[in-house]
Amino acid sequence: xxxxxxxxxxxxxxxxxxxxVVTQFNSGSNDVIIKARGRAISRAxxxxxxxxxxxxxxxxxxxxxxxxxxxxGEGGRSANVSSIEIYMSK
Amino acid sequence: xxxxxxxxxxxxxxxxxxxxVVTQFNSGSNDVIIKARGRAISRAxxxxxxxxxxxxxxxxxxxxxxxxxxxxGEGGRSANVSSIEIYMSK
Numbered sequence: 042x043x044x045x046x047x048x049x050x051x052x053x054x055x056x057x058x059x060x061x062v063v064t065q066f067n068s069g070s071n072d073v074i075i076k077a078r079g080r081a082i083s084r085a086x087x088x089x090x091x092x093x094x095x096x097x098x099x100x101x102x103x104x105x106x107x108x109x110x111x112x113x114g115e116g117g118r119s120a121n122v123s124s125i126e127i128y129m130s131k
Numbered sequence: 132x133x134x135x136x137x138x139x140x141x142x143x144x145x146x147x148x149x150x151x152v153v154t155q156f157n158s159g160s161n162d163v164i165i166k167a168r169g170r171a172i173s174r175a176x177x178x179x180x181x182x183x184x185x186x187x188x189x190x191x192x193x194x195x196x197x198x199x200x201x202x203x204g205e206g207g208r209s210a211n212v213s214s215i216e217i218y219m220s221k
Binding site: 079106109125127 | 179184197
C-alpha cells in the first residue's frame with residue numbers, strides 16, 4: 042500500500058484527521074492506514090470510529106497492529122514508545 | 132472467556148496494570164483481555180507491549196477490537212467514547 046494512503050495522527054483536533062481519512066476514501070482509495078504513536082493512539086481509535094460510524098458507512102477495520110518503536114534523542118538516550126496502525130477498507 | 136481474565140485500564144501508573152496482566156498469566160491463565168476507554172486506550176497499548184517485550188516473552192497479541200460506547204450521564208445527555216479490547220495469549 043502506498044505511503045499516500047497513510048494518515049498520521051498528531052496533536053490537531055480529531056476532526057482534522059477524520060476529514061483527511063474521508064478525503065482519501067472519497068478520492069478513490071479503497072484502503073487507508075491510520076498511524077499514531079504514544080498519546081495520539083487514543084485519537085487514532087476515535088478517528089477510525091468516527092469515520093466508519095458517521096461518514097463512510099461501508100468502511101471496516103480490517104486489521105490493527107501495535108508495536109514498540111525506539112526513539113533516540115539528541116543526547117543519544119533512547120525511549121520506547123508504543124504505536125498503532127489501523128487498516129481500514131471499504 | 133471469564134470476566135476474571137480481563138484487566139480494565141484506568142488512571143493508575145502503567146506498571147500497576149502490567150503487574151495485573153503478568154499475575155493473570157502466571158496464575159495459570161492462557162488468555163488475558165486488556166480493556167480501556169477514551170484516553171486510557173494509549174495506556175492499554177503500552178501495557179500490552181511492556182508485558183510481551185519485558186515479562187511474558189511467549190505472549191502474543193491475538194486480536195484487537197475497537198468500538199464506540201455510548202455513555203449516558205445523569206442529565207440524560209449521552210456521549211460517545213471509543214474503547215479497545217486487546218486479546219493476549221501465551
